[in-house]
Amino acid sequence: MGSLAAANGAGHASNGAGVADQALALENGTGNGHKASDANRATPVQQANGSSKAAGKVSPKDKYWVAVDEGEMAAAIADGGEDGRRPLLYRTFKVKGILLHPYRLLSLIRLVAIVLFFVWRVRHPYADGMWLWWISMVGDLWFGVTWLLNQVAKLNPVKRVPNLALLQQQFDLPDGNSNLPCLDVFINTVDPINEPMIYTMNSIISILAADYPVDKHACYLSDDGGSIIHYDGLLETAKFAALWVPFCRKHSIEPRAPESYFSLNTRPYTGNAPQDFVNDRRHMCREYDEFKERLDALFTLIPKRSDVYNHAAGKEGAKATWMADGTQWPGTWIDPAENHKKGQHAGIVKVLLKHPSYEPELGLGASTNSPLDFSAVDVRLPMLVYISREKSPSCDHQKKAGAMNVQLRVSALLTNAPFIINFDGDHYVNNSKAFRAGICFMLDRREGDNTAFVQFPQRFDDVDPTDRYCNHNRVFFDATLLGLNGIQGPSYVGTGCMFRRVALYGVDPPRWRPDDVKIVDSSSKFGSSESFISSILPAADQERSIMSPPALEESVMADLAHVMTCAYEDGTEWGREVGWVYNIATEDVVTGFRLHRNGWRSMYCRMEPDAFAGTAPINLTERLYQILRWSGGSLEMFFSHNCPLLAGRRLHPMQRIAYANMTAYPVSSVFLVFYLLFPVIWIFRGQFYIQKPFPTYVLYLVIVIALTELIGMVEIKWAGLTLLDWIRNEQFYIIGATAVYPTAVFHIVLKLFGLKGVSFKLTAKQVASSTSDKFAELYAVQWAPMLIPTMVVIAVNVCAIGASIGKAVVGGWSLMQMADAGLGLVFNAWILVLIYPFALGMIGRWSKRPYILFILFVIAFILIALVDIAIQAMRSGIVRFHFKSSGGATFPTSWGL
Numbered sequence: 001m002g003s004l005a006a007a008n009g010a011g012h013a014s015n016g017a018g019v020a021d022q023a024l025a026l027e028n029g030t031g032n033g034h035k036a037s038d039a040n041r042a043t044p045v046q047q048a049n050g051s052s053k054a055a056g057k058v059s060p061k062d063k064y065w066v067a068v069d070e071g072e073m074a075a076a077i078a079d080g081g082e083d084g085r086r087p088l089l090y091r092t093f094k095v096k097g098i099l100l101h102p103y104r105l106l107s108l109i110r111l112v113a114i115v116l117f118f119v120w121r122v123r124h125p126y127a128d129g130m131w132l133w134w135i136s137m138v139g140d141l142w143f144g145v146t147w148l149l150n151q152v153a154k155l156n157p158v159k160r161v162p163n164l165a166l167l168q169q170q171f172d173l174p175d176g177n178s179n180l181p182c183l184d185v186f187i188n189t190v191d192p193i194n195e196p197m198i199y200t201m202n203s204i205i206s207i208l209a210a211d212y213p214v215d216k217h218a219c220y221l222s223d224d225g226g227s228i229i230h231y232d233g234l235l236e237t238a239k240f241a242a243l244w245v246p247f248c249r250k251h252s253i254e255p256r257a258p259e260s261y262f263s264l265n266t267r268p269y270t271g272n273a274p275q276d277f278v279n280d281r282r283h284m285c286r287e288y289d290e291f292k293e294r295l296d297a298l299f300t301l302i303p304k305r306s307d308v309y310n311h312a313a314g315k316e317g318a319k320a321t322w323m324a325d326g327t328q329w330p331g332t333w334i335d336p337a338e339n340h341k342k343g344q345h346a347g348i349v350k351v352l353l354k355h356p357s358y359e360p361e362l363g364l365g366a367s368t369n370s371p372l373d374f375s376a377v378d379v380r381l382p383m384l385v386y387i388s389r390e391k392s393p394s395c396d397h398q399k400k401a402g403a404m405n406v407q408l409r410v411s412a413l414l415t416n417a418p419f420i421i422n423f424d425g426d427h428y429v430n431n432s433k434a435f436r437a438g439i440c441f442m443l444d445r446r447e448g449d450n451t452a453f454v455q456f457p458q459r460f461d462d463v464d465p466t467d468r469y470c471n472h473n474r475v476f477f478d479a480t481l482l483g484l485n486g487i488q489g490p491s492y493v494g495t496g497c498m499f500r501r502v503a504l505y506g507v508d509p510p511r512w513r514p515d516d517v518k519i520v521d522s523s524s525k526f527g528s529s530e531s532f533i534s535s536i537l538p539a540a541d542q543e544r545s546i547m548s549p550p551a552l553e554e555s556v557m558a559d560l561a562h563v564m565t566c567a568y569e570d571g572t573e574w575g576r577e578v579g580w581v582y583n584i585a586t587e588d589v590v591t592g593f594r595l596h597r598n599g600w601r602s603m604y605c606r607m608e609p610d611a612f613a614g615t616a617p618i619n620l621t622e623r624l625y626q627i628l629r630w631s632g633g634s635l636e637m638f639f640s641h642n643c644p645l646l647a648g649r650r651l652h653p654m655q656r657i658a659y660a661n662m663t664a665y666p667v668s669s670v671f672l673v674f675y676l677l678f679p680v681i682w683i684f685r686g687q688f689y690i691q692k693p694f695p696t697y698v699l700y701l702v703i704v705i706a707l708t709e710l711i712g713m714v715e716i717k718w719a720g721l722t723l724l725d726w727i728r729n730e731q732f733y734i735i736g737a738t739a740v741y742p743t744a745v746f747h748i749v750l751k752l753f754g755l756k757g758v759s760f761k762l763t764a765k766q767v768a769s770s771t772s773d774k775f776a777e778l779y780a781v782q783w784a785p786m787l788i789p790t791m792v793v794i795a796v797n798v799c800a801i802g803a804s805i806g807k808a809v810v811g812g813w814s815l816m817q818m819a820d821a822g823l824g825l826v827f828n829a830w831i832l833v834l835i836y837p838f839a840l841g842m843i844g845r846w847s848k849r850p851y852i853l854f855i856l857f858v859i860a861f862i863l864i865a866l867v868d869i870a871i872q873a874m875r876s877g878i879v880r881f882h883f884k885s886s887g888g889a890t891f892p893t894s895w896g897l
């Protein structure tokens with residue numbers, strides 16, 4: 001997911017406060033102290049089924065939401081579908097007035113307060129250092145504006161709940177067939193080690209087992225490494241799926257990724273054969289263990305097999321890698337050779353599972369060979385395809401975006417489904433009905449035709465219980481995206497997103513095009529493949545429910561090879577106006593943006609249980625690199641022709657504001673780091689005012705902070721977040737802003753001068769953990785230069801606290817001075833609270849007992865206070881300690897000499 005997560009922290013961050021206390025304001029940014037009901041993911045499904053009657057009682061999770069489409073529903077029923085119009089396949093909910101009105105009113109009041117604050121500051125340009133006053137004014141202005149941008153995009157949150165029952169009623173036929181449209185599923189991987197293969201194969205299994213008509217969805221794995229391990233692993237997976245998928249169907253298994261299924265306590269049984277369940281499950285559990293062993297064994301089996309073949313072939317020199325069928329692997333070899341290296345090999349397409357027949361096929365009964373009785377279960381599997389695009393060192397492969405564009409073309413020549421859903425290699429289908437949910441939005445008669453994509457939230461399984469590094473990004477996924485859902489739709493976050501194929505091709509939405517889809521100027525736009533170009537119009541037929549891939553004759557194979565070449569996209573619009581967007585560290589936000597800019601809308605779909613789930617980096621350094629990619633990508637977008645401010649009128653004004661905030665947010669770090677380092681002055685000086693008169697200044701700050709607090713309190717209610725979710729968001733915003741965003745800003749400056757920007761560094765995934773130390777990764781410390789600024793901020797604030805304790809003890813301060821210093825201390829302590837997770841990360845395994853960090857801090861304060869006292873004593877021995885209060889606009893006159 002792109003920039004967004006952080007963006008959201010960015011915006012609400014702050015407003016007009018001044019230096020020291022600025023950060024306070026920042027931090028009180030959102031939430032409040034409510035242990036909110038975990039409403040986020042819950043959706044009023046019962047209410048969604050059936051039209052007017054709100055069936056059952058409202059779950060506490062939904063108590064702040066109210067349906068707003070009663071009128072549309074009634075009209076739809078009156079139509080009775082007789083005019084051939086499509087049904088209403090989702091329900092729309094808004095936040096109840098009792099929360100929404102106060103939320104908006106508080107935002108307005110805060111806006112007024114900020115404006116008054118600025119006016120007051122401009123009229124009172126007094127401070128101990130005018131340079132400081134100026135910087136803080138600019139900083140405050142920036143924070144005020146970004147807060148506003150962030151807040152306005154959240155003023156109309158909308159939740160939409162798919163009506164799966166109605167979809168089934170309308171599209172599934174009594175004879176077991178279905179009129180649902182076809183769907184191509186894309187999944188990507190690069191590296192079997194950094195992205196452990198077991199995740200990828202689990203994802204694929206969950207896709208094959210999804211509750212969607214088997215003959216209407218196909219799965220495409222793109223392997224950017226071109227490694228035979230993935231291909232052979234996929235063969236094993238297809239074999240295992242032949243048992244697993246019927247097992248899931250027979251017993252209504254959820255979730256359908258075996259790894260997660262076996263790691264959970266079983267749910268209440270809802271399948272058709274309770275008497276067989278216990279035995280079947282035990283058998284599948286054993287089968288799954290064996291399957292995993294076979295996957296692991298591939299790492300030794302393939303080299304052995306290749307040795308045998310190489311020996312037989314009497315090969316001298318380069319040693320080929322061989323497939324099981326006795327042919328040489330065209331991709332990357334284990335011992336790399338010319339044209340068989342990583343990043344240098346031919347394109348490969350292999351169909352592992354052919355498109356199934358259109359009629360259900362019942363399986364076999366139990367036998368001695370297989371104790372599973374599938375005699376009443378359809379055992380067909382969806383089509384499964386392996387793709388590895390051509391790679392050559394002379395060509396820029398554009399990472400994930402490049403891989404997906406190849407998937408787009410290859411699938412166009414094979415199954416050409418009007419809808420596509422894409423996954424990262426470590427994200428699996430957690431709710432087997434999720435594909436159907438996405439389709440509800442695409443086929444709905446209201447906005448369906450104008451919907452380019454349906455984004456599902458990203459959820460993660462393996463995050464530590466307190467979510468130390470804010471991997472869940474709840475504020476983003478449960479507040480910000482619902483806000484956007486009420487405008488033009490959520491941004492695209494890279495995985496778990498269903499697309500309309502022709503929207504990706506750059507076709508305009510019906511709302512903005514006079515008549516049917518036309519293809520003009522095709523080869524300069526789409527490249528020279530005739531087969532591809534002739535696939536475009538059929539892809540626009542969203543109701544096409546027959547998937548009929550061509551037989552893989554030589555001509556088809558030649559076409560496929562052609563669209564997978566590096567050179568195919570030269571001189572075309574691929575990567576710009578067609579497909580996923582190139583030349584940016586994060587392809588996601590910008591690709592979604594392009595669709596919104598073309599006038600399409602998007603929909604946000606949360607469901608219960610979560611549609612999809614994946615893995616997250618719980619190692620601090622990995623996490624920071626991930627944020628670096630997102631924030632760098634965002635800035636790149638802001639400073640490119642995809643800048644939201646340059647888009648035409650099809651982009652909704654509020655959506656433009658949201659994108660502006662989402663892309664420019666890392667700039668805040670420039671001011672923030674300044675504010676956070678400001679306490680350095682206190683180390684040398686007793687007191688220092690950023691704004692006078694001080695009491696009025698503090699009063700304004702208190703008001704602005706209290707308002708932020710109140711707004712956040714309301715927000716976590718409707719978003720259904722917990723206080724901890726909110727605190728993590730705040731903390732990680734500050735950590736990102738100190739450790740990462742300055743680097744991102746630096747990179748973009750380099751890039752603007754024609755040097756290299758941020759690159760797509762693959763996020764390393766945790767290796768499936770041993771039970772003894774489940775979160776070992778959390779405690780691993782890896783050095784990176786990015787860590788320095790945050791460490792400096794910690795050091796400065798720790799020293800400032802120590803020094804002021806020292807000065808308070810021997811400085812002979814008045815009560816007033818003490819009070820001011822007290823405020824300063826609160827600020828320092830607050831910064832430390834915010835950066836706490838980072839500091840924990842730094843102490844590695846010691847952080848298993850977080851109180852150790854607390855003790856370390858206290859020891860540091862005392863040591864520094866003692867040093868400060870010693871220095872003062874020495875100085876007063878030589879020269880009397882002297883503090884001259886500067887009378888206004890001059891810079892410090894005394895450093896204690």
Ligand SMILES: O=c1ccn([C@@H]2O[C@H](COP(=O)(O)OP(=O)(O)O[C@H]3O[C@H](CO)[C@@H](O)[C@H](O)[C@H]3O)[C@@H](O)[C@H]2O)c(=O)[nH]1
Binds near residue numbers: 190424
């Ligand atoms: O050359 C490449 C590099 C990456 N990938 C795939 O891209 C996906 C995402 O990569 P990962 O390193 O896991 O990125 P994350 O930081 O976890 O990803 C988030 O952020 C990315 C944008 O920065 C989005 O593309 C992702 O969907 C989103 O989950 C993985 O499936 C990779 O296999 C490729 O196919 N080819």
Ligand SMILES: [Mn+2]
Binds near residue numbers: 424614615616763
């Ligand atoms: Mn990932």
